[in-house]
Amino acid sequence: MNDISSPKAILDLGCTRGKIPGSVGVDIYPFEGVDIVHDLNVLPWPIEDNSFDMINAKHIIEHVESIPDFMHEIHRVAKSGATVIIETPHFTSLDSWADPTHKWHLSYNFPDQFTRGNYLADRAGVFQVMEKKISFGSFLMTWPARLICGVFGYNVWERYFSFIFRARNISAELRVIK
Numbered sequence: 001m002n003d004i005s006s007p008k009a010i011l012d013l014g015c016t017r018g019k020i021p022g023s024v025g026v027d028i029y030p031f032e033g034v035d036i037v038h039d040l041n042v043l044p045w046p047i048e049d050n051s052f053d054m055i056n057a058k059h060i061i062e063h064v065e066s067i068p069d070f071m072h073e074i075h076r077v078a079k080s081g082a083t084v085i086i087e088t089p090h091f092t093s094l095d096s097w098a099d100p101t102h103k104w105h106l107s108y109n110f111p112d113q114f115t116r117g118n119y120l121a122d123r124a125g126v127f128q129v130m131e132k133k134i135s136f137g138s139f140l141m142t143w144p145a146r147l148i149c150g151v152f153g154y155n156v157w158e159r160y161f162s163f164i165f166r167a168r169n170i171s172a173e174l175r176v177i178k
Helices: 067-077 094-098 110-114 119-124 139-152 154-161
Strands: 010-013 024-027 052-058 078-089 126-135 169-177
Touching (some): 110 126
């Protein structure tokens, strides 16, 4: 039985200078506080299997060479039932296109490709989508997008209105299934 008072092992991928306190930080650059200096495109990562209860991957997935390989490594190093938090610019965000090191421009449904029954789950491991959100930025300029999403859903907004009323980021909370 798990002791709920024991600290959770947290992995912060692409942590840069803002590593989550108490986590193991991984970055390609040796910033102060980085625990493991490693290029996440080099596989396997120098991390033991089934090591982490939580994995934070904010603004890193858009930089990797292969998203299925990246997700496979997350699945490998995570414990069964671990929480994975991914945040990335939405494909309509100017932030997605402004950085020339971004290789991928993702949509609201990208996490669904790693769930049971989808072909990428066979290659990358199975995840359960717990929550997905799109953030839009300042309310004054984005209320039409928020209204469309609230009434018709994110898929309708993304298909018909997303280049008129742009988004900022996609965030997803996944659970590792082993």
